[in-house]
Amino acid sequence: MRYLQLNLLSVLATVPLAVLVTPLAPPWNDVAVKHAWNAVPADWESLGSPPAGTVINLHVALKPRDENALIDALYEVSTPSHPKYGTHLSKEEVTRLVTPHQDTLELIHSWFTHHGVPSSSISASHGGGWLTLVGVPVSQANEMLGASYQLYRPVGTNDSTILRTVGYSLPVVLHTHVQTVAPTTCFGPMRTPPRTPSVRARAAPADVGSREPVTAMSNRNEPEVITPEVLRWLYKTFAYVPAATDRNVLGIAGYNDEYPSPQDLGWFMSVFRDDAKDPAFTVEKVNGGGYDPSHPGVEANLDMQYTQSIAYPTPHVYYSTGGTLHWTPPSNEPASDDLLLTWLNYMLDKENIPQTISTSNGIDETRLPLEYATAVCILFAHLGARGISVLYGSGDYGVGRGDCKINDGSGRVQFIPTFPASCPWVTSVGGTTSQLPEVAASLSGGGFSNYFQRPDYQDDVVDTFLQRLGNKYGGMYTPGGRGIPDISAQAVRYMIVVNTNVFPVSGTSCSTPLTARMQTAAGIISLLNDFLISEGKNPLGFLNPWLYGRDGGLRGLNDITSGSNPGCNTDGFSATAGWDPVRPARL
Incomplete structure (x- = not known):
């Protein structure tokens, strides 16, 4: 036996190493x-x-080793009826679930x-x-x-x-x-395309600090423009004074070299909320992001001014994210990174994250590979499991922009939802107009994801809506997809200050309707988190299981039952009693 063993070894010694290794190597x-x-x-x-x-x-x-572990844990800590509700996970606990x-x-x-x-x-x-x-x-x-x-x-x-x-x-x-x-096959920047500008600027007076708040009410008892006073009255936040400002924080994601101005914030608050003294915010630069307050952006200023006007004096952090995905001739140096992933990686690496995060940018689902959207969507589940409420606008083009024809020669129309709003693990915010009672804004994005299945928390309300809808738009949307939006808020004609000029905006190159309702919603959610934290409780975290639950948040909101969101050369969906893919309920 020993002779045979030695003889075999002698034979193997004469075989080239590559012959032995190749069959075991992965077939690259x-x-x-x-x-x-x-x-x-x-x-x-x-x-x-x-x-x-x-x-x-x-x-x-x-x-991950277990593809269901993270989502199971997210539902446990986000569902009010579950024994683990509110016991959000640490960074290390989430890490162990996704390894x-x-x-x-x-x-x-x-x-x-x-x-x-x-x-x-x-x-x-x-x-x-x-x-x-x-x-x-x-x-x-x-x-x-x-x-x-x-x-x-x-x-x-x-x-x-x-x-x-x-x-x-x-x-x-x-x-x-x-x-x-x-980045591979994901086309289009994470930014909603521009709408028609509507900006009428006027200089703020020198004695701006003594000016009366602007309400601009018409004879029909409807606000011609939206101001903090209108919003705080409409959403009944006047009486609440934040009490957990040493623990509760509101974060705003900023991109595309958009910066808020401390000077403009001070002018804005002195005009529209004169009880706010010395409003301030901090800036964190992500991936080489800049900060030049002498060149403020409309979107960034609106972000900061309206979250501050609702949530003041809650601390605010503005995340200025660099790496715009673009290069501009003649530098011949294309950007080498993925903007959204860069921001998410930065946030998820932090031990302490603001309890409420608002970000306005989005992109049509049709611009994204399914695999990419799925992987990014899971990263938002990381945030939710750690107790963070993440809000995204549902888009500004109704059920879709353009003719929405599928590029397969069939001529078939398919409605186009917006990502990340279509991700089941974020809270999507639709838009209303300033009429009293409020109605769904025609620009309000809404519909059903073609990528993500309907989450369990939506089953009851979406089934009810689909039964009422019947065969209308059959084949143009995915009835088993995640429905958007989840909540809604005012979206148009906001008064802001930029470079000490006061003017109303309603659809600028910075997609103001999307931005406006996001900051309004974020400010209100931040107030709710402040109250919970001040009472020694955990923040809301991922909102949707609570919103859609039997005794959840939607029952405390006002139902919007009129208006629609036209797009794709159709009338879009119509608002109705209960949840609908236009604007389900306003805050």
């Missing part, structure tokens, strides 16, 4: 498409390959090694569930992903461009381990 050359568009997405054009030497940061999302299997980590790192990716360029976040490869040459990214990265920009514009590929592939063996790679 056996690749399959992970995601691809049939053509360059509508309204985008290619400007060709990027300059030689261009680099890109790649984000690789891995599947990938060790086999996944070993396999993905073996793939990196195969392509010569240095370990020094790889960093891990969210328990290893997301890996970031920094400074990857585009030529190497093309080889790894079977991609063809090019520069793209919106057709007929002089806008800055984005670096994307129409499709990418992965080795077959990785498909069950990798959720998505970004």
